[in-house]
Amino acid sequence: MSNTASPVDAAFSGPAHDHDACRADALARAEALCDERGVKLTALRRQVLEIIWSGHRPLGAYDLLSRLAEQRGGKAQPPTVYRALEFLCAQGLVHRVESLNAYIGCSHPGAAHRRQLLICRACGAAAELADPPGLSLLAKDAARHGFQVEAAMVELSGLCALCAARQEAGTA
Amino acid sequence: MSNTASPVDAAFSGPAHDHDACRADALARAEALCDERGVKLTALRRQVLEIIWSGHRPLGAYDLLSRLAEQRGGKAQPPTVYRALEFLCAQGLVHRVESLNAYIGCSHPGAAHRRQLLICRACGAAAELADPPGLSLLAKDAARHGFQVEAAMVELSGLCALCAARQEAGTA
DNA sequence: ACGTGAGTGCAACAGTGTAACATCGCCGGG
DNA sequence: CCCGGCGATGTTACACTGTTGCACTCACGT
Secondary structure, eight states, X not given: OOOOSOHHHHHTOGXXXXXXXXXXXXXXXXXXXXXXXXXXXXXXXXXXXXXXXXSSSOBOHHHHHHHHHHHHSSOOOHHHHHHHHHHHHHTXXXXXXXXXXXXXXXXXXXXXXXXEEEEEXXXXXXXXXXXXXXXXXXXXXXXXXXXXXXXXXXXXEEEOHHHXXXXXXXXX | OOOOXXXXXXXXXXXXXXXXXXXXXXXHHHHHHHHHHTOOOOHHHHHHHHHHTTSSSOBOHHHHHHHHHHHHSSOOOHHHXXXXXXXXXXXXXXXXXXXXXXXXXXXXXXXXXXXXXXXXXXXXXXXXXXXXXHHHHHHHHHHHTTXXXXXXXXXXXXXXXXXXXXXXXXXX
């Protein structure tokens, strides 16, 4: 890892963050993981993953589609990008953000984890907390009612530290 | 309240649940709340709310639309149902289920609450836990990273007690 | 009676996601 | 070497979800 900061700080840390290294790390980890699992990170899939990792803001399928078309000089159809997303999600390299109909790179690929997403409404960036203690408590609350949790969608929207400070300064 | 069970048990309790009373309660509470607030629960809005409360399964906007058209004998346009939903959501009488693009009646209207949704993948029913302890812990986890939570979307998918038992019996 | 504004009807369209079928290229078996 | 199969991609068309803009009505206060 070229970045010492936590994934959360990376997502919300503005220009201080070396994103080129961040993206390169993500791509390298993806490459290694797919290799290890014997699945193919094809040129197309890699390209989509790269676009997703162009920043820490979740991107819509049609954003990806238009950027993909741009890069290839031609046009691209929805199934192209959706199939790539399906693969990347299945491999745990990308997460779907339900509340935004968008997709974001996973910060903890390779390890099974439940996640808690923090989405800044001001800068649009999103960060992922892996296996936060609150989440198992939610499952316990559910279990108390006889409910067996299989999948958890936790997306918290609000202000990241930087945007909160900026807001503060603006209104002052 | 005609039902002694908790809202969760009501949602997941099968035929033992007196749903006519349950729906009537919900409608009456909505009526009272709107009256108290000086906003209008018009015939259309009430009708949409009634359709939503026809069960404990989240319904899509176009499900509502077609049932509405059915009941009126004619046809209905999307904006009709979306405007009603906008009103009902704003009044806290209905919640949007992000992971399903669907809508469900609120079990705790009138009181501000953060909610945790339990969605059974077998029977499709959904139940709402109000202000569960796990949720404030999630906010604390976020705060530890300098993130101020403004809105929380927590939707857990899995099996309700009844469906889990049924599953058990089926595989046995 | 009149004007105003919220609520509704209506038409068209934008955004998100999928189904079905054709094509390409690689890789293993004959 | 050829062939058959299979996964990945291309292409077309379509389904589902949600929004914009404008017209009309009707209840309400003055």
